[in-house]
Amino acid sequence: xxxxxxxxxxxxxxxxxxxxxxxxxxxxxxxxxxxxxxxxxxxxxxxxxxxxxxxxxxxxxxxxxxxxxxxxxxxxxxxxxxxxxxxxxxxxxxxxxxxxxxxxxxxxxxxxxxxxxxxxxxxxxxxxxxxxxxxxxxxxxxxxxxxxxxxxxxxxxxxxxxxxxxxxxxxxxxxxxxxxxxxxxxxxxxxxxxxxxxxxxxxxxxxxxxxxxxxxxxxxxxxxxxxxxxxxxxxxxxxxxxxxxxxxxxxxxxxxxxxxxxxxxxxxxxxxxxxxxxxxxxxxxxxxxxxxxxxxxxxxxxxxxxxxxxxxxxxxxxxxxxxxxxxxxxxxxxxxxxxxxxxxxxxxxxxxxxxxxxxxxxxxxxxxxxxxxxxxxxxxxxxxxxxxxxxxxxxxxxxxxxxxxxxxxxxxxxxxxxxxxxxxxxxxxxxxxxxxxxxxxxxxxxxxxxxxxxxxxxxxxxxxxxxxxxxxxxxxxxxxxxxxxxxxxxxxxxxxxxxxxxxxxxxxxxxxxxxxxxxxxxxxxxxxxxxxxxxxxxxxxxxxxxxxxxxxxxxxxxxxxxxxxxxxxxxxxxxxxxxxxxxxxx
Numbered sequence: 001x002x003x004x005x006x007x008x009x010x011x012x013x014x015x016x017x018x019x020x021x022x023x024x025x026x027x028x029x030x031x032x033x034x035x036x037x038x039x040x041x042x043x044x045x046x047x048x049x050x051x052x053x054x055x056x057x058x059x060x061x062x063x064x065x066x067x068x069x070x071x072x073x074x075x076x077x078x079x080x081x082x083x084x085x086x087x088x089x090x091x092x093x094x095x096x097x098x099x100x101x102x103x104x105x106x107x108x109x110x111x112x113x114x115x116x117x118x119x120x121x122x123x124x125x126x127x128x129x130x131x132x133x134x135x136x137x138x139x140x141x142x143x144x145x146x147x148x149x150x151x152x153x154x155x156x157x158x159x160x161x162x163x164x165x166x167x168x169x170x171x172x173x174x175x176x177x178x179x180x181x182x183x184x185x186x187x188x189x190x191x192x193x194x195x196x197x198x199x200x201x202x203x204x205x206x207x208x209x210x211x212x213x214x215x216x217x218x219x220x221x222x223x224x225x226x227x228x229x230x231x232x233x234x235x236x237x238x239x240x241x242x243x244x245x246x247x248x249x250x251x252x253x254x255x256x257x258x259x260x261x262x263x264x265x266x267x268x269x270x271x272x273x274x275x276x277x278x279x280x281x282x283x284x285x286x287x288x289x290x291x292x293x294x295x296x297x298x299x300x301x302x303x304x305x306x307x308x309x310x311x312x313x314x315x316x317x318x319x320x321x322x323x324x325x326x327x328x329x330x331x332x333x334x335x336x337x338x339x340x341x342x343x344x345x346x347x348x349x350x351x352x353x354x355x356x357x358x359x360x361x362x363x364x365x366x367x368x369x370x371x372x373x374x375x376x377x378x379x380x381x382x383x384x385x386x387x388x389x390x391x392x393x394x395x396x397x398x399x400x401x402x403x404x405x406x407x408x409x410x411x412x413x414x415x416x417x418x419x420x421x422x423x424x425x426x427x428x429x430x431x432x433x434x435x436x437x438x439x440x441x442x443x444x445x446x447x448x449x450x451x452x453x454x455x456x457x458x459x460x461x462x463x464x465x466x467x468x469x470x471x472x473x474x475x476x477x478x479x480x481x482x483x484x485x486x487x488x489x490x491x492x493x494x495x496x497x498x499x500x501x502x503x504x505x506x507x508x509x510x511x512x513x514x515x516x517x518x519x520x521x522x523x524x525x526x527x528x529x530x531x532x533x534x535x536x537x538x539x540x541x542x543x544x545x546x547x548x549x550x551x552x553x554x555x556x557x558x559x560x561x562x563x564x565x566x567x568x569x570x571x572x573x574x575x576x577x578x579x580x581x582x583x584x585x586x
Contacts, residue, residue: 023420024073024106031068032204035060036298036311043215061212066094066105073109074116076420079536081120081140082113088144092151097160100212102205104159108151115143124528132517132531133510179218179290183282186223188275190261204299216295216313221286224303227324228281229264230256231331232274236267239339244270259302260396270453271342277335285327292319380429380448380468382560385416386440387433397431397452401461408465413560419443425541425561429464495563495583496542497528500570503551506531512546512570516580523580534558544579546570 035057042053067087074086086109093104119139127135207219233255236248244267251263268274288294294316300307305324312320383401387394394416402414419440422430426446434451441449452460498516502509509531517529534555537545543562547555552566567573 023076023418024069024109027072028065028068031060031065032208032298032301035065036296039211039215039297058212061100061208063094065208066090066101069102070105070109070112073106074113075536077110077113078117078120079532079538081116081136083109085116085140085144085147086110086112088112088141089147089151092148092153093156093159096152096156099160100205100209101156101159102208103162104151104156106205107155107159108147112144112147115147116140119143124530125526132514177290179222180283180286182222183286184279187228187278187282190223190265190278207296207299211295211297214295216297216316218286218289218295220296220299220311221289221294221308221320221323222282224300224308225282225285225289225324225327226256226259226261226303226305226308227285227327227329228278228331229261230324231281231328231333232267232277232335233264234328234332235277235335235339239336254396256305259300259304259307261303263396271338273338273342274335277331277338280334281327281329281331284330285323288323288326289319292316292322294319294323296320381412381427382425383412383414383429383431383464384422385414385431386419386422387416387436401431401464404461404465405468408469410465410468412468421538422447423538423540423561425539427541427561431460431464494542495527495544497530498544498546499537499562500529500531500546501534501537501551501555502531502547503534503554506533508548508570512567512573515571515573516546516576519576519580520583523584525580525584527583537562546573 038053038060039057041048042050043057044054067090070090071083071087074089075083077086089108089112090101090105093108094101097104116139123135123139203219203222207217210217210219230252233248233252236244237252239245240248248267251267254260254263268278295313296308296311296316297313298311300311308320308324309317383398383405385394385398385401398414398416405412405414419432419436420443422440422443424444424446428444428447429450430440430444430447431450431452432440434453437449437451441447450460450464498513500509500513500516513529513531520527520529534547534551535558537543537555537559539559539561541561543559544565545555545559545562546565546567548570549566549568552564555562556564565575565579567575
C-alpha cells in the first residue's frame with residue numbers, strides 16, 4: 001500500500017516536471033514550425049533556395065526560439081515581470097555558449113521568474129506611493145542583469161557541455177543502431193501522459209540542435225509517429241466489439257489527421273497487452289526511419305501526418321511515409337492477435353471505462369465525483385477540462401461537454417486548461433483523466449473533480465449534466481457580472497490581493513494602483529496591489545480585479561472566478577473607499 005502510494009507520488013512528480021518543461025515549449029511550437037518552414041524552403045538544400053532569406057535560419061534558432069522559451073518559462077512563474085527577467089537571464093546563456101541554448105533557456109527562464117517573484121513577495125507592499133514604476137523597472141533590470149552575468153560565465157558553459165554530451169550519447173545510440181529501443185520506454189510513457197514531456201521537453205531541444213547541423217533530425221519522429229496508435233485503432237475497427245469498435249474509426253481521424261494521440265490511450269489501457277502493440281510498432285517505425293535515413297526539419301506538433309509531412313525535407317519523404325506505414329502495420333498485427341485472442345465480454349469501451357472508474361472509486365472509498373466540494377455540486381459555476389498541456393484532448397472533451405450543457409439549457413461556461421494553470425476554486429468542476437487526478441487535485445484541492453478514462457467518450461458527461469440540472473444553474477442565481485461591488489455579491493473574505501488590469505491604458509492602471517495603495521494605507525489595510533494586462537490575468541478567486549468599464553467583460557472572461565470592479569476612471573473612482581471599508585471589516 002505504501003509502495004503504491006510512493007510510486008503514485010513519484011509518477012505525479014515526473015509528470016509535473018515534464019509538464020513544466022513542455023509548458024515552456026508548446027506555446028511556442030508555432031515559432032518552431034515557422035523556423036522549420038523557412039529552413040525547408042530557403043536553405044541551399046531546400047525547396048526554393050534563397051540566400052538572403054536563408055539568413056533568417058541561424059538567428060531564429062540561436063536567439064528567437066530560446067528567448068521565447070525563456071520568456072514563457074518566466075511568465076509561468078511570475079507573469080509579465082517574470083517573463084521579462086527570464087528572457088534577460090537567458091541572453092547570458094545564449095551568448096555564453098556555442099550551441100543553441102534550449103535547455104539553458106528552460107533553466108534561466110523559470111529561474112528569472114522565481115527570483116523576481118521572491119523580490120516582489122518581500123518588497124511589493126513596502127514600496128512608497130509614487131515609486132512603484134521606478135522600483136519595478138529597476139528591480140527587473142538589475143536582477144535580470146545579475147542572472148545574465150551568472151548565465152554567461154557559469155550556467156551557459158555547463159549546459160553547453162551537457163548538451164554536447166547528450167548529443168554525443170544520442171549520436172552513439174544512432175551509430176550503434178539502437179535508437180529503436182528507445183520506443184520501449186517512449187510508447188508506455190506516452191500512455192502515462194508523459195508524451196508532451198518527452199517530445200517537447202527532451203526530444204525537441206535535442207532534435208533542434210541536430211537539425212541545425214544536419215538539416216533534419218530523426219528525434220522529431222520518435223514520439224510524434226502516428227503509426228503505432230493508428231495500428232491499434234485499425235485493429236479495433238476491424239476486430240473490436242461494442243462502442244470500442246464503433247468509435248475507433250472516428251478516433252482514427254482525430255489521431256492520424258488531427259494529431260491528438262491521447263485519443264487512443266484508453267483503447268490501450270482497456271487491454272494492457274496492447275502496450276506490446278504500440279511498443280512493437282514504435283520500434284519497427286523507428287528502425288525503418290533509421291534504416292532509410294528519415295528526419296524532420298523541425299518538431300511536428302500536433303503529431304498529425306499532415307504536420308509531419310509538412311516538416312519533412314524532400315530527401316526524407318518516402319522514408320518518413322515508410323516508417324509510419326511500417327509502424328502502423330506492426331502495431332496492427334500485434335493488436336489484432338491480442339484482440340482476437342481475448343474472448344472476454346467486457347470489450348465495450350464505455351462499459352469498461354465505467355467499470356474501471358467505479359472500481360477505482362470503490363477502492364479509494366470515493367464517489368465518482370471527487371474533491372473537497374462533492375456535496376456542493378449545485379454551487380458549481382464553471383467546468384474546466386484539465387490535461388497536461390491544456391490543448392488537444394482536453395479542448396475536444398470540453399467541446400463535447402459544452403454541447404451537452406448547452407442542449408440541457410444550463411448556463412455554465414466550459415473551458416480547458418493546463419493543470420499547472422489551475423487555481424483553487426471551490427466553485428469549479430474539474431474534469432480530468434484518472435492518471436492526472438493526483439496532480440490536478442494538488443493544484444485545486446477545493447474544486448469538485450470528475451475523473452474520466454477518455455475525454456472524447458465518457459459516460460460521466462451525462463451524469464454531470466443530470467446533476468447540474470437538478471441544482472441551481474450557475475449564472476442563473478441572480479449574480480450579475482456587471483459590477484460585483486455595487487450588486488453586493490463580492491466575497492471580501494476571499495480577497496487577498498488587488499489587480500489593476502488594462503488592455504490599453506497602462507499609465508492609468510499604474511496611477512489607479514497608486515491611489516488604491518494610498519487608500520489602503522489610510523485605512524490600515526495591508527493588501528498587495530499590482531498591475532497586469534488583461535490577457536495575462538489568472539483565474540484566481542482570491543483576486544479583486546479593477547478595470548475600466550469598457551474592458552470589464554474581457555477581464556471577466558479571462559478570470560471569471562475573481563471579484564470584478566468596473567470603474568469609469570481608475571484615478572478618481574469613488575468606489576475605492578467603499579471597497580477598502582469592506583475589506584477592513586472582513
